[in-house]
Amino acid sequence: MPPIVALIGRPDHGKTTLLEKLVPELHERGVRVGTIKHHAHHGFAMDIPGKDTWRHRQAGARIVALASPSGLGMIRTMEHDSDPRLLTARYFTDVDLVIVEGYKTSDLAKIEVFRTAARGTPPAEQASHLIATISDADIRPGLPRFPADDIVGIADFLIQTFLEPTAQGGETKAATVFLTVDGREVPLNAFVSQCIDGTARGLVSSLKGCDPAGEIVLSLGRRCRDHDR
Amino acid sequence: MPPIVALIGRPDHGKTTLLEKLVPELHERGVRVGTIKHHAHHGFAMDIPGKDTWRHRQAGARIVALASPSGLGMIRTMEHDSDPRLLTARYFTDVDLVIVEGYKTSDLAKIEVFRTAARGTPPAEQASHLIATISDADIRPGLPRFPADDIVGIADFLIQTFLEPTAQGGETKAATVFLTVDGREVPLNAFVSQCIDGTARGLVSSLKGCDPAGEIVLSLGRRCRDHDR
Secondary structure: OOOEEEEEOOOOOOHHHHHHHHHHHHHHOOOOEEEEEEOOOOOOOOOOOOOHHHHHHHOOOOEEEEEOOOEEEEEEEOOOOOOHHHHHHHHOOOOOEEEEEOOOOOOOEEEEEEOOOOOOOOOOOOOOOEEEEEEOOOOOOOOOEEOOOOHHHHHHHHHHHHHOOOOOOOOOOOOOEEEEEOOEEOOOOHHHHHHHHHHHHHHHHOOOOOOOOOOEEEEEOOOOHHHOO | OOOEEEEEOOOOOOHHHHHHHHHHHHHHOOOOEEEEEEOOOOOOOOOOOOOHHHHHHHOOOOEEEEEOOOEEEEEEEOOOOOOHHHHHHHHOOOOOEEEEEOOOOOOOEEEEEEOOOOOOOOOOOOOOOEEEEEEOOOOOOOOOEEOOOOHHHHHHHHHHHHHOOOOOOOOOOOOOEEEEEOOEEOOOOHHHHHHHHHHHHHHHHOOOOOOOOOOEEEEEOOOOHHHOO
């Protein structure tokens, strides 16, 4: 699973503008970036009104996909909020780094974006797991701080922190096993994760051209009754 | 994996309009529907220009997700066309039926939509795997035919064909195993599918609250070198 870093900060402090500059800089250095935008509230809009897929969804389709040779889009109904690590494990299989906007209350590694000229004040509560700030003011003394226009410096910091061989990102060190049964996540402790990880990799290792140390996704369709003994 | 049916027919013959009426009818009968719109060409548009996620994607993010408690959207770059069965196995885990617009040349079960008043002529080539037509003209003698406004009749037909216990849809009968390693799909023959299916279900069966006959998705993150012996 790729490492995840969250950009937090109030609206208008420049999170998206920063991402717009940071993604191309990382891309130029060979880092494939995925992003997640989190809305804590129920509002959700992600398609172009009037398009066929939009019409499918309006009609009540639970999951709608748009597939072309260059892109794939998928929009689906959820009954609960998504955990960013589960989203990453399931959907972000071929990127090197996931940058999240939001998930302020999660335990993800976080970078706070703040500029004094913007509306609002810095988050009153102390955010946990902060690793740096991007700001024109020293709002978190003791943490690394970058000006918002130091895109090269910010990219360097992300690469050093999350992607170099010595990175202590944590995520890539342990067995990262994600299991759902009938769409519900099954919580796994470290021992069970290790068992499943070892068994599944053993299975895959005998298949031609498979790297058993790789990122493995295994999907099994529901069995029909005929096949249950 | 839910069964899949493809609506084929030229533009303006009413495929999307039909779906707009059919999805609510099926929904009312307790059938959860997913849809896939296929574009054979490279054009791809599925987000609202100016939105944060759109800006992430414009900046070059390979995968962009929008997550809220009520919905999840994901848009990603592809290097090749997507197989509708793989899409279904991977993403459509909690629907009962997938209706596809397009994939005319696939071997999916197909329903041809045609109306004489529309522009264009019926497909000249004989489409394979046709199971019915929705038309005001008898374009495929011998096949079941429904008028476009017979939504109840069309829904009955789909339920009988794909969802009743005696349905010979085929898809739900065999082990439907989908495996990717480092984002590449690994082709599996029937024997290997059965082996993997049995082993993975055996693993899951001992976990609390897991139905080993259920729809199972297992994701293993890449192992770092420290963990390879």
